[in-house]
Amino acid sequence: MKIKSFLAKPYAAIIHGKIRKGMATAVADQQSILQNLLKIGSGTTFGKDHHLQEVKTYDAYKNAVPVRDYETFKPYIEQIKAGGQNILWKGKPIYFAKTSGTTSGAKYIPITKESIPNHINTAKNALLCYMVESGNTSFADGKMIFLSGSPELERVGGIPTGRLSGIVNHFVPGYLRTNQLPSYETNCIEDWETKLDRIVNETMNQNMSLISGIPPWMQMYFDWLSERSGGKKIKQLFPNLQVIVHGGVNFEPYKAKLFDSLGGKVDAIETFPASEGFFAFQDTLENEGLLLNTNSGIFYEFIPAGEVFNENPTRLSLADVKLGENYALIVNSNAGLWGYNIGDTVRFVSLNPYRILVTGRIKHFISAFGEHVIGEEVEQALLAAAKEQHAHIIEFTVAPQIQTSGELPYHEWFISFEKAPDNLEAFAKAIDNHLRSKNIYYDDLITGSILQPLKIREMQPDAFIEYMKSIGKLGGQNKVPRLSNDRKLADALQPWRK
Structure with missing residues (x-):
């Protein structure tokens, strides 16, 4: 056993234990998060506009803060871009995560000093839980690839701005930098086919142990590898490949082709990240669904999917959700998001602990x-x-x-x-x-x-x-x-x- 995998084992056990303990306190943690959000948010422009200093309960919060999508949230973002402080959260965001928008073009989602650990720690926790559940830590000694956006950031209103995956790339810990592929220079290439060609060149003869990305582009990477190698399966090229980490879309439509391309046993870990927060991850290999991230600075609300376009839809906290129903996911967070409709629908497959499946997009x-x-x-x-x-x-x-x-x-x-x-x-x-x-x-x-x-x-x-x-x-x-x-x-x- 090499040093990284050796040191990872006791650390993974500690984090896994904390996550298991948190399963029993999910509802209480959610209430605590709401109170903390209200306490800090009451001093912001948004808080004053919605009289958050007077809000003491969840019912009062629902009356004070309507559900919004980005189009109706945008005026507050524009104030931040213009140099405003204490608009949605204390101070200014440390980043904007730039995503594709609808009628308003690009969307700029704030990331704050308080919210960045949600993105970083949840990705780490998914891997640590896998280590404990599977007993496999050796992948930590091999090369790891994260198919991500460019880590080069522009500035919008003085705030560093880029794709979330590019932002997160700056937080890869130093001890993993020597394991990470592709190179920083290759990750900065914007044109996908040029970038993929370089990724294939850089990884073809490496000891790859983990590959992460959204399934359709992971498949494209596998197809190019196979073509470049004369039709070899991925496990022939990377015999020590042990884990793929995927998220962003439902895995099932891609699963058969991906595993056929792999040509051998590889474990899969599913995650639910978004620019608005890292909401859930697969914490076990045995049970269906992704564990909802209930103690990470996000207070969740759930609207029955059939009511999402109603003027006054039913809004439920975690304590009131039911198994088997489709809900629109609404987030309130220490990134300064309030009653924010992220556009995804989820369904609970377990209430003890709270595990979900991502079932689709509201607009799709x-x-x-x-x-x-x-x-x-x-x-x-x-x-x-x-x-x-x-x-x-x-x-x-x-x-x-x-x-x-x-x-x-x-x-x-x-x-x-x-x-x-x-x-x-x-x-x-x-x-x-x-x-x-x-x-x-x-x-x-x-x-x-x-x-x-x-x-x-x-x-x-x-x-x-x-x-x-x-x-x-x-x-x-x-x-x-x-x-x-x-x-x-x-x-x-x-x-x-x-």
């Missing part, structure tokens, strides 16, 4: 006819049909088709296959049947002849990569939307149909 749904089909439903339907029909999926998206020249409208599925089903019509029917069994509203529309069954458009294998390249969002933390409620993405994909 289809409800052109009132069906409100969500990401989790289409992914599960597709995976079940693929298993039955022996198909392997690379990537997909779904959109409504309303303009049909006299025939009934339908859901249109755009799918890139690694291995297409033998019978595409039977495959489409299988997906449709699974989706109908999961969504009663969709089933009613098919039964009532309002919709016809879905149709599949087979895409070129590299269709989604080429599309993302065409809009300047190839690589990094960018993801293809699973669902759209309009035709923008569907129309943009037409050049890459088979």
Whole structure:
């Protein structure tokens, strides 16, 4: 056993013990965090605007602070960018995490001195829990790759600004720097394909033990490695590769192809990071779901997904959530976020401890006819049909088709296959049947002849990569939307149909 893995073992046991202890105090910790947020937030511009000094309870907080998305939160961010202090949190943020926006363009999410440990420690805790649960510490002695954004930062309003993964790169501890790949210079390359080419060159002959990234871009890295090596599996190239760490999108649609590319046993750790906070991580190899980060400066609220667009939706604290329901995740944090709708939906699979699954994006749904089909439903339907029909999926998206020249409208599925089903019509029917069994509203529309069954458009294998390249969002933390409620993405994909 080498020195890093040797020293990691007792440290991992201590942290794992603290996390296990915190499982029993989750609700109390959440209440304590809310009170601390109110105490500090009452002295800010936001706090004064919302009379936080008068708020003593969660019910009073809900009356004082409405739920917001970035568009309605933006005026406070603009004040910070203009040089304001004590706007959302005491002082000024130490960073802005820059993310892709919607109607307002780029979003600038504040990261404060108090909130940065949430991002750093949670990633570390996920690995330490894995060490204890698996007994494996030896990966700490090998090379580790983190497929991230550029660590080079610009300044916005005098505040260092960049992609969250690039910001976090500055906090990799010194004792791991010698293990980290790719090089700093390569990580700074903005063009994804140029960067990936350099990453492949730098890692091809290294003793890789851990690889981290979002699944579609991890797969692209594996494909390039395999092509460069004459078709070798990843475990042939990296026989000591033991762990992949993934997050950002549902792993299941990518899992079969990734593990086929690996060609050998590798453990997988799932995480739930975002610019707004690191919310959950896989703490065990035995149980389903990700452990909610309940004592890390974030007070969570949950809105039943069906109410998220209501004027006065039901808002629940952790103490009141139920198993099996889809909730929009709302965060209040020591980064200065208040009643902030991050846009993700989650479902609890355990209440002791509190473990969740990420089920989709609020804005990524289809409800052109009132069906409100969500990401989790289409992914599960597709995976079940693929298993039955022996198909392997690379990537997909779904959109409504309303303009049909006299025939009934339908859901249109755009799918890139690694291995297409033998019978595409039977495959489409299988997906449709699974989706109908999961969504009663969709089933009613098919039964009532309002919709016809879905149709599949087979895409070129590299269709989604080429599309993302065409809009300047190839690589990094960018993801293809699973669902759209309009035709923008569907129309943009037409050049890459088979």
